[in-house]
Amino acid sequence: MKKTLFVVLSLLLVSAFGLRNSVQQFLQQPLLLTGPYLEIKAGSSLRQLCSEWQQQQLLSAGDCTFLKFLSVLKPELRDIKAGVYAVSSKPLNAQLALFRSGKVAQFSLLLREGWTLKQNLQSIINAPFLINDVSDDMQVASMWQWPQRWGKLPINGEGLILPDTYFYTANTKASTIIFRAHKSLLAAVDTAWQQRNPDIPLASPYELLILASIIEKETGFLPEKPLISSVFINRLRQGMRLQTDPTVIYGLGDRYRGDITRAHLRDPHIYNTYVHAGLPPGPIALVSKTSLQAAAQPEISDKLFFVAKGDGRHQFSASLQQHNQAVQQYIFGKKP
Numbered sequence: 001m002k003k004t005l006f007v008v009l010s011l012l013l014v015s016a017f018g019l020r021n022s023v024q025q026f027l028q029q030p031l032l033l034t035g036p037y038l039e040i041k042a043g044s045s046l047r048q049l050c051s052e053w054q055q056q057q058l059l060s061a062g063d064c065t066f067l068k069f070l071s072v073l074k075p076e077l078r079d080i081k082a083g084v085y086a087v088s089s090k091p092l093n094a095q096l097a098l099f100r101s102g103k104v105a106q107f108s109l110l111l112r113e114g115w116t117l118k119q120n121l122q123s124i125i126n127a128p129f130l131i132n133d134v135s136d137d138m139q140v141a142s143m144w145q146w147p148q149r150w151g152k153l154p155i156n157g158e159g160l161i162l163p164d165t166y167f168y169t170a171n172t173k174a175s176t177i178i179f180r181a182h183k184s185l186l187a188a189v190d191t192a193w194q195q196r197n198p199d200i201p202l203a204s205p206y207e208l209l210i211l212a213s214i215i216e217k218e219t220g221f222l223p224e225k226p227l228i229s230s231v232f233i234n235r236l237r238q239g240m241r242l243q244t245d246p247t248v249i250y251g252l253g254d255r256y257r258g259d260i261t262r263a264h265l266r267d268p269h270i271y272n273t274y275v276h277a278g279l280p281p282g283p284i285a286l287v288s289k290t291s292l293q294a295a296a297q298p299e300i301s302d303k304l305f306f307v308a309k310g311d312g313r314h315q316f317s318a319s320l321q322q323h324n325q326a327v328q329q330y331i332f333g334k335k336p
Contacts (some may be wrong), residue, residue: 031058031095033087037105037129039170042082046071046096049080067092076100084129084170105129106167111181113163113288114216116250120161120286124177129170134178143175144182151204159213159283161185185209188289196296201236212295213283217246221312225294230301231316240304242273250284307331 034056040049050064059067071077077096083104087095109127111120117137125132134140140157154160161181168177192212193205202208215228235242248264249256251271256264265272271280305323306314309330317323328334 029092031092035087037084038087039084040080040082040099044082046078046080104169106169109166109168109177111161111163111286114285116285117158124174130168131171131173134174140178143179147186150206154282156282159209159285159287161286162188163286163288188292192292192296200233200298207279208295209287210279210283212287212291213285214244214246215294216285216287216291218244222290224314225290226297226299227301227303227316229294229298231303231306233298234304241277244273246284247271247273247280
């Protein structure tokens with residue numbers, strides 16, 4: 001009798017040990033999910049996931065039956081949370097742990113400095129798992145209360161968001177990110193305005209933003225930005241027209257084909273700083289903090305002109321004669 005009981009207990013222990021090994025081996029098998037993301041919708045169950053994986057030939061019918069059996073023994077396996085997850089070739093156990101954790105995937109959206117709002121809105125449209133509820137720049141301009149300290153209402157939403165990388169989870173609304181970017185822009189402009197040189201001829205934070213957008217488009221060479229700024233500040237002080245090509249190009253919109261002509265420079269559109277004195281009516285691009293700082297704190301100089309050298313830098317001049325010589329050298333290749 002005792003011998004029989006010992007044999008039975010031994011068989012049960014062996015069976016239990018074998019079952020435990022089988023469970024461990026099963027849960028450690030790789031689950032090669034097609035990715036890189038998997039969306040678990042609200043109300044989804046482990047049974048439904050298993051059926052999907054079976055249809056994708058990731059698990060067999062026997063595997064699904066075994067998984068359902070395990071979920072009875074281990075109810076925590078069924079506690080999966082809705083969301084979009086970044087998946088890879090992890091073991092089944094690790095995948096299920098991820099779905100239980102609720103650690104959903106983080107996505108990033110880059111809003112680029114120097115790009116127009118229209119160009120950045122296209123990036124928003126193409127962003128993965130982002131609900132696009134913003135169609136154009138006029139809708140952007142209508143999304144918030146305009147700060148009275150910034151002067152009159154803008155004619156559109158150009159430049160009213162701060163370029164940066166913004167992180168979000170799946171099914172976030174584009175308007176949510178844009179509003180975050182707008183609040184960041186307000187803070188950045190107000191900081192630059194508070195730190196401005198009090199002698200600069202700008203009447204409001206919005207005018208500071210407009211000037212910064214011109215600086216943004218004129219140079220990508222960071223050390224030059226304060227000197228570029230000084231050229232425009234000096235011109236504003238002397239009542240000279242800014243005569244900056246990026247404003248002409250912006251106002252042309254889709255009419256611009258890559259080459260600026262004399263006819264373009266005479267075009268009377270409201271952004272043309274060859275035709276109209278002072279700043280244009282609004283920004284012409286998204287603006288970085290470095291351009292805001294340069295607009296607020298321009299370098300002290302007597303420069304009134306600059307011309308591109310062709311290497312990303314510029315030659316600056318204090319007189320028209322010097323400028324014409326620089327144009328001959330750097331544009332037409334004539335030695336001084």
